[in-house]
Amino acid sequence: MDFIPPDFTPAYSEIFMLAMVCVVMLADLAAGEKRRYVAYLLTQATLLGCALLTYISFSADTVYTFSGMYVDDALADILKLMVYGTVSAVLIYSHRYVTDRGMLSGEYFSLILFATLGMMVMISASHFLTLYIGLELLSLSLYALVALRRDSLMATEAAMKFFVLGALASGFLLYGMSMVYGATGSLHLADISKAIENGVNSHEVLVIGLVFIVAGISFKLSAAPFHMWAPDVYQGAPTAITLFIGSAPKLAAFGFVMRLLAEGLGEMSADWEGMLVILAIMSMAVGNIAAIAQTNIKRMLAYSTISHMGFLILGLISADWNGYSSALFYVIAYVLMTLGTFAMIMVLCRSGFEAENISDFKGLNKRNAWYAFITLLLMLSLAGIPPLIGFYAKLAVLQAVLNAGYIWVAVAAVMFSLIGAFYYLRIIKFMYFDEPDTTEPIESKPEVNFLLSVNGIAVLALGIFPQALMGLSLFAIQNSM
Amino acid sequence: MLFGFPLLSLIIWLPILFGVAVFATGGDRNAQLARWIAFAGSILGFLVAIPLYTGFDSAASAMQFVESHPWIERFNIHYHLGVDGISMPLILLNCFITPIVVIAGWKVIQNRVSQYMGAFLMMSGIVNGVFASLDAVLFYVFWEASLIPMFLIIGIWGGPNRVYAAIKFFLYTLLGSLLMLVAFIYLYHTSGGSFAIEDFHQLPLAMTPQILIFVAFLLAFAVKVPMWPVHTWLPDAHVEAPTGGSVLLAAILLKLGGYGFLRFSLPITPDASIYLADMMIILSLIAVVYIGLIALMQADMKKLIAYSSVAHMGFVTLGFFLFNAYGVEGAMVQMISHGFISGAMFLCVGVLYDRLHSRQIADYGGVVNKMPIFAAFFMLFAMANAGLPGTSGFVGEFMVIMGAVKVNFWYAFLAATTLIFGAAYTLWMYKRVIFGAVANPAVESLEDISRREFALLAILAAAVLWIGVYPYPLTEVMHVTIDNLLVHVGNSKL
Numbered sequence: 001m002d003f004i005p006p007d008f009t010p011a012y013s014e015i016f017m018l019a020m021v022c023v024v025m026l027a028d029l030a031a032g033e034k035r036r037y038v039a040y041l042l043t044q045a046t047l048l049g050c051a052l053l054t055y056i057s058f059s060a061d062t063v064y065t066f067s068g069m070y071v072d073d074a075l076a077d078i079l080k081l082m083v084y085g086t087v088s089a090v091l092i093y094s095h096r097y098v099t100d101r102g103m104l105s106g107e108y109f110s111l112i113l114f115a116t117l118g119m120m121v122m123i124s125a126s127h128f129l130t131l132y133i134g135l136e137l138l139s140l141s142l143y144a145l146v147a148l149r150r151d152s153l154m155a156t157e158a159a160m161k162f163f164v165l166g167a168l169a170s171g172f173l174l175y176g177m178s179m180v181y182g183a184t185g186s187l188h189l190a191d192i193s194k195a196i197e198n199g200v201n202s203h204e205v206l207v208i209g210l211v212f213i214v215a216g217i218s219f220k221l222s223a224a225p226f227h228m229w230a231p232d233v234y235q236g237a238p239t240a241i242t243l244f245i246g247s248a249p250k251l252a253a254f255g256f257v258m259r260l261l262a263e264g265l266g267e268m269s270a271d272w273e274g275m276l277v278i279l280a281i282m283s284m285a286v287g288n289i290a291a292i293a294q295t296n297i298k299r300m301l302a303y304s305t306i307s308h309m310g311f312l313i314l315g316l317i318s319a320d321w322n323g324y325s326s327a328l329f330y331v332i333a334y335v336l337m338t339l340g341t342f343a344m345i346m347v348l349c350r351s352g353f354e355a356e357n358i359s360d361f362k363g364l365n366k367r368n369a370w371y372a373f374i375t376l377l378l379m380l381s382l383a384g385i386p387p388l389i390g391f392y393a394k395l396a397v398l399q400a401v402l403n404a405g406y407i408w409v410a411v412a413a414v415m416f417s418l419i420g421a422f423y424y425l426r427i428i429k430f431m432y433f434d435e436p437d438t439t440e441p442i443e444s445k446p447e448v449n450f451l452l453s454v455n456g457i458a459v460l461a462l463g464i465f466p467q468a469l470m471g472l473s474l475f476a477i478q479n480s481m
Numbered sequence: 482m483l484f485g486f487p488l489l490s491l492i493i494w495l496p497i498l499f500g501v502a503v504f505a506t507g508g509d510r511n512a513q514l515a516r517w518i519a520f521a522g523s524i525l526g527f528l529v530a531i532p533l534y535t536g537f538d539s540a541a542s543a544m545q546f547v548e549s550h551p552w553i554e555r556f557n558i559h560y561h562l563g564v565d566g567i568s569m570p571l572i573l574l575n576c577f578i579t580p581i582v583v584i585a586g587w588k589v590i591q592n593r594v595s596q597y598m599g600a601f602l603m604m605s606g607i608v609n610g611v612f613a614s615l616d617a618v619l620f621y622v623f624w625e626a627s628l629i630p631m632f633l634i635i636g637i638w639g640g641p642n643r644v645y646a647a648i649k650f651f652l653y654t655l656l657g658s659l660l661m662l663v664a665f666i667y668l669y670h671t672s673g674g675s676f677a678i679e680d681f682h683q684l685p686l687a688m689t690p691q692i693l694i695f696v697a698f699l700l701a702f703a704v705k706v707p708m709w710p711v712h713t714w715l716p717d718a719h720v721e722a723p724t725g726g727s728v729l730l731a732a733i734l735l736k737l738g739g740y741g742f743l744r745f746s747l748p749i750t751p752d753a754s755i756y757l758a759d760m761m762i763i764l765s766l767i768a769v770v771y772i773g774l775i776a777l778m779q780a781d782m783k784k785l786i787a788y789s790s791v792a793h794m795g796f797v798t799l800g801f802f803l804f805n806a807y808g809v810e811g812a813m814v815q816m817i818s819h820g821f822i823s824g825a826m827f828l829c830v831g832v833l834y835d836r837l838h839s840r841q842i843a844d845y846g847g848v849v850n851k852m853p854i855f856a857a858f859f860m861l862f863a864m865a866n867a868g869l870p871g872t873s874g875f876v877g878e879f880m881v882i883m884g885a886v887k888v889n890f891w892y893a894f895l896a897a898t899t900l901i902f903g904a905a906y907t908l909w910m911y912k913r914v915i916f917g918a919v920a921n922p923a924v925e926s927l928e929d930i931s932r933r934e935f936a937l938l939a940i941l942a943a944a945v946l947w948i949g950v951y952p953y954p955l956t957e958v959m960h961v962t963i964d965n966l967l968v969h970v971g972n973s974k975l
Contacts, residue, residue: 365593365596365637369507369508369596376629380629385625385626385628385629385655386621386622386625386626387622387626391622391625392553395556395618395662395666396555396556398662398663398666399556399666399669399670402663402666402667402670403670407663407667410663410666411660411663414659414660414662414663415659417659418652418655418656418659421651421652421655422648422652425632425648425651425652426648428632428636429636429644429647429648432633432636432637433636433637433643433644433647466553466555467552467553467554467555470553470555470556471554471555474555
């Protein structure tokens with residue numbers, strides 16, 4: 001029997017990543033405690049290498065490989081490039097934080113790279129199994145990262161909660177997948193889509209499977225009512241890890257949702273639209289209302305994430321290219337804002353002092369006017385005030401929702417974002433209207449300072465000129481779906 | 482007319498760039514530099530706006546000084562600017578007020594000067610953008626962006642209760658505008674993918690959508706005007722804001738709401754506007770009469786003027802919904818005149834506040850003995866506020882009352898009561914503050930206005946008298962546009 005080797009080209013970046021994870025681990029062992037920067041630089045080099053590989057293979061064509069289990073299309077390439085950039089920024093932002101807290105170990109880097117690999121697989125999967133493998137690779141790495149500070153009671157508790165609920169969600173997802181498999185007889189997304197189009201014997205089984213899949217997805221997206229883990233994990237995890245959990249995995253989760261719902265179960269959009277509307281409205285309600293009561297900034301941002309995920313889900317309910325590209329734009333904008341916000345929290349942390357409370361932002365304008373201004377931009381962008389990118393993200397999603405005819409959903413969405421504006425304004429209030437508790441200067445590394453400035457300016461610049469990013473989102477969706 | 486020259490862009494972006502330059506001067510060590518850059522920026526901003534008036538063709542009904550470039554192709558959004566007889570005077574008013582607020586904060590603001598001055602310049606550019614935008618999204622961007630500087634101005638440099646006032650101001654305004662955004666997107670889809678305001682004007686709409694859109698617009702604009710019963714943010718914001726903030730708020734920001742009615746509500750939903758006109762007129766009359774009575778009761782000067790602003794803006798909305806040329810033109814004149822008068826009134830209160838740090842009427846008395854020049858100016862503005870013939874306050878109110886008589890005598894009758902109430906609350910306050918015996922020993926130590934303050938008040942006094950005696954240059958430019966608007970509103974879109 002002849003063995004035909006599969007086409008590896010679409011997966012070059014994943015293969016390179018996998019090889020480099022091992023290299024990073026070994027190199028770190030060899031370099032030892034004193035020269036940890038070797039692992040750091042190697043990790044950044046890996047991300048750069050992956051970016052180059054992905055960039056070279058970038059095209060509007062869709063290529064399947066590994067017997068159709070793996071796909072390389074425009075959406076995958078664009079999401080992966082965003083993931084690399086985000087992870088790289090996370091590493092830069094959190095470097096001082098993890099160093100100060102003794103978390104800078106070889107495992108830190110290899111876990112982050114493994115998680116990144118998991119995200120890449122999720123984004124490029126076109127088969128239930130690859131989707132699941134990617135998701136688990138990401139989730140397991142994240143559980144370990146949250147528990148990286150073994151001696152911290154909060155962190156271990158958060159990791160435990162994250163693990164138990166995450167495992168439950170994965171179980172849901174698998175159960176749903178098995179039902180869809182039972183109804184359609186295939187694990188390939190393309191075949192499933194075809195089978196549903198041609199009609200299946202038992203629509204009920206399919207719908208029940210869909211319910212479980214949607215529930216599993218909602219867990220991963222932290223959409224209400226499956227959001228309970230998010231506030232605890234965001235608060236309990238070390239801020240650097242919260243930054244990681246809150247940023248790049250959202251891009252991967254978006255890719256995951258697109259593969260599952262749009263590509264695989266797109267024919268059932270009439271069934272999942274209604275579910276998503278409920279999830280979206282509940283997320284926006286729970287997220288925005290619960291965020292008001294928080295005093296811990298990380299917890300508040302967790303609730304804010306929940307509400308943003310609600311908005312993101314809204315983009316999907318129209319189930320057409322218009323809505324999908326709006327949701328993609330939304331998730332990119334959201335990741336950009338989250339990166340900056342958590343980075344700012346870490347800048348406020350000093351060794352031996354955790355910036356945890358909203359009141360730690362007190363008087364920031366007097367301590368460092370530039371940082372206060374960047375935070376102002378980030379907060380207003382999160383609140384969806386023009387001319388910042390967050391506004392265009394909301395605009396894009398709202399127009400998709402209205403286009404699909406859900407006028408009352410759009411009205412509810414804007415009312416909840418009005419409630420949401422309050423707690424973002426509260427941070428601005430602390431920064432600008434209150435006197436600082438401490439006059440200690442804020443110090444940060446020049447590269448953090450630079451990146452944070454770029455991040456803040458990007459929120460403004462992409463808000464004034466959003467066309468490029470919107471065009472990119474449109475390109476990704478139109479060439480992939 | 483200057484063809485091809487992007488005059489409107491210049492008017493919008495010049496103050497914003499100067500604002501950035503002012504921010505860049507940094508901390509309070511460079512305060513003097515920040516002040517002078519801000520001053521130069523505001524004066525230049527006014528100078529570049531003058532060609533807008535001289536080059537304006539008052540016989541044309543189409544938009545003038547039009548600029549249009551694709552901005553966000555994804556949603557067919559354009560950077561589309563242009564002015565007509567409604568927006569042009571408002572832009573001039575804004576450019577005129579900006580130097581005044583910059584100078585008003587010259588000495589008073591000693592803390593974070595660059596941020597204060599920068600915020601005002603940014604605000605000036607943004608507001609010009611609101612008036613000049615012909616694309617709904619561009620309009621919305623400027624409209625919401627104007628919240629940010631004002632929020633910071635109230636919150637940083639305001640009075641003791643400033644945080645409450647700033648957040649209330651922000652959320653109230655946001656509430657209205659978010660629904661307006663939904664309405665815009667609805668219109669975008671109905672018009673087949675255009676955000677151009679002029680396309681919205683031509684768009685046929687059934688009655689139910691018209692009413693819903695009208696209500697969405699109403700919330701946005703009524704909060705800004707502010708109309709009764711969504712006016713409660715205004716007294717709070719005014720009382721807490723620094724003098725410059727109050728002037729800007731009263732003179733310019735309230736006009737955004739009035740402008741919105743003329744640019745959006747009336748032409749886009751004419752049938753709903755006519756259908757709901759009685760409701761609007763009644764709300765306006767409540768503002769005129771009831772808020773006028775509330776103003777009578779105030780012990781705080783700023784609050785009193787804030788309530789009087791609500792009452793005067795009631796005239797504006799009343800005029801709009803009479804649907805005749807007297808009403809709408811009168812309302813426009815009233816908007817411009819209110820910009821001068823309320824700005825001047827807040828400056829007068831600011832002059833007193835800077836000296837005694839009190840806004841309570843009871844803390845004053847006998848000020849005329851110590852500040853005769855100031856008392857004279859204050860007298861003029863108080864009379865204008867009460868609507869004395871010969872001042873700008875009279876022209877607008879008189880025209881609106883004339884318009885109201887044509888529609889319904891009782892509307893006119895109720896509106897005319899403002900001439901009594903307005904005189905009562907303004908002059909009673911004036912009497913208690915300025916005349917009488919010196920009640921407070923601190924009043925003894927008052928010094929009359931400085932040359933800087935004199936210049937500010939003199940310029941505003943000239944403007945008030947000019948519009949009062951010879952309003953023709955103002956009504957001339959808006960006449961054709963308003964006639965055109967009324968014809969447009971008269972044609973049903975059903």
